[in-house]
Amino acid sequence: MAQRQRRSASKAPSSSLKPFYIALAVIALGGVGWIFYSLASAGEPAVAPIELAGLDDPAALLAAAKGSELGQPDAPVQILIFSDYTCPSCQYWVQTVEPLVKQEFIDAGKARLVHYDFPLGGTAQHRHSFIAARAARCAEAQGRFWDYHDILFGRQGEWSPAPEPPIDEFVGYANQLGLDRRAFSDCLRSDQFADVVSASRQLGESLNVGATPTVYIGPRTLPGNEWSQYPAVKAAIEAELGGS
Amino acid sequence: MNRMAIAVLALAGLLIAVYMLLYKVGVLGRVACGTGGCETVQASRYAVFLGVPVPAIGVIGYGLTLAAALFGVQPGRAEDSRIALALIVLGTTAFVFTAYLNYLEAFVIRAWCRWCLGSAVVATLLFISSLREIPRIRRAV
Numbered sequence: 001m002a003q004r005q006r007r008s009a010s011k012a013p014s015s016s017l018k019p020f021y022i023a024l025a026v027i028a029l030g031g032v033g034w035i036f037y038s039l040a041s042a043g044e045p046a047v048a049p050i051e052l053a054g055l056d057d058p059a060a061l062l063a064a065a066k067g068s069e070l071g072q073p074d075a076p077v078q079i080l081i082f083s084d085y086t087c088p089s090c091q092y093w094v095q096t097v098e099p100l101v102k103q104e105f106i107d108a109g110k111a112r113l114v115h116y117d118f119p120l121g122g123t124a125q126h127r128h129s130f131i132a133a134r135a136a137r138c139a140e141a142q143g144r145f146w147d148y149h150d151i152l153f154g155r156q157g158e159w160s161p162a163p164e165p166p167i168d169e170f171v172g173y174a175n176q177l178g179l180d181r182r183a184f185s186d187c188l189r190s191d192q193f194a195d196v197v198s199a200s201r202q203l204g205e206s207l208n209v210g211a212t213p214t215v216y217i218g219p220r221t222l223p224g225n226e227w228s229q230y231p232a233v234k235a236a237i238e239a240e241l242g243g244s
Numbered sequence: 245m246n247r248m249a250i251a252v253l254a255l256a257g258l259l260i261a262v263y264m265l266l267y268k269v270g271v272l273g274r275v276a277c278g279t280g281g282c283e284t285v286q287a288s289r290y291a292v293f294l295g296v297p298v299p300a301i302g303v304i305g306y307g308l309t310l311a312a313a314l315f316g317v318q319p320g321r322a323e324d325s326r327i328a329l330a331l332i333v334l335g336t337t338a339f340v341f342t343a344y345l346n347y348l349e350a351f352v353i354r355a356w357c358r359w360c361l362g363s364a365v366v367a368t369l370l371f372i373s374s375l376r377e378i379p380r381i382r383r384a385v
Binding site for chain 1: 248251252255256259262263266271272276317
């Protein structure tokens with residue numbers, strides 16, 4: 001009798017474990033459900049800015065925005081530009097003014113250019129601003145930011161009016177540059193760099209950037225009648241060089 | 245009761261590890277991350293340890309811990325010192341490894357992955373819970 005009781009005690013019914021198993025099952029179902037939901041919504045590229053937290057500190061915002069640089073890091077003059085790949089004025093800067101700035105100042109080590117994304121979005125003309133900026137960042141991950149940046153502006157008229165995000169076109173440009181096509185495509189079709197582009201936009205907003213391109217030569221913003229004229233840009237850079 | 249808590253924590257950690265592993269191997273194209281540090285952390289070279297993706301190490305570790313805890317709550321296993329020892333070893337290993345990963349995020353990668361932080365919280369609680377198994381080993385010795 002005592003032995004039977006001891007056996008019964010050591011193999012106590014598992015009904016006392018039932019609530020525990022139910023709790024485990026609920027947690028497991030919830031977790032698996034979340035994973036399946038994520039799988040179902042996978043493959044959708046991020047096409048709009050995301051909300052970022054914890055970037056009230058200007059230093060944190062600047063770090064998160066990750067400007068793309070051209071030129072020597074120790075160049076005495078810094079040129080900042082907030083730009084949108086769907087913006088025709090930005091295209092004008094890239095194709096007309098920037099090559100001259102590069103030739104005379106950047107290649108000579110007198111200035112460095114820092115590009116920040118400021119995707120305008122909001123209208124049909126700028127609907128692909130954000131994903132274009134992400135595409136350039138995906139190329140940057142493979143070390144070819146400026147080449148891809150130039151292609152985007154050079155072929156703006158081809159992809160910008162597309163009704164749907166021009167993913168295939170962007171992947172095609174990456175292919176032309178000899179980038180790892182799979183890596184680029186995976187990057188673009190995800191939300192990679194959505195945080196960087198969003199932070200870059202947020203940085204511009206904190207500086208009251210309202211239009212693109214917004215060009216800073218040192219601390220000074222160049223108005224529209226100056227940044228579009230190379231002589232005025234040159235004069236501004238030389239003034240900044242003279243003062244440094 | 246303690247082993248039930250360990251089982252629940254291990255399951256939570258396992259689910260996080262599976263989610264991150266699916267992202268790391270490319271099955272999931274994106275991960276819900278808010279501040280965006282997850283991509284930076286997972287794309288860094290520190291997301292692989294001795295050739296193994298870190299999330300895979302998490303899956304194995306949390307899976308073993310869950311199995312040990314589930315075995316340990318069965319009737320007649322309450323005082324099994326081998327299970328107690330396994331839970332202590334697994335909990336301590338998880339805590340130390342997680343601390344190393346957090347160090348990398350803070351001082352080397354300089355980016356925070358919220359899912360990794362969630363796993364760190366789980367691993368810390370697991371470690372603390374595993375310490376409560378020590379008396380079972382003492383009684384067995």
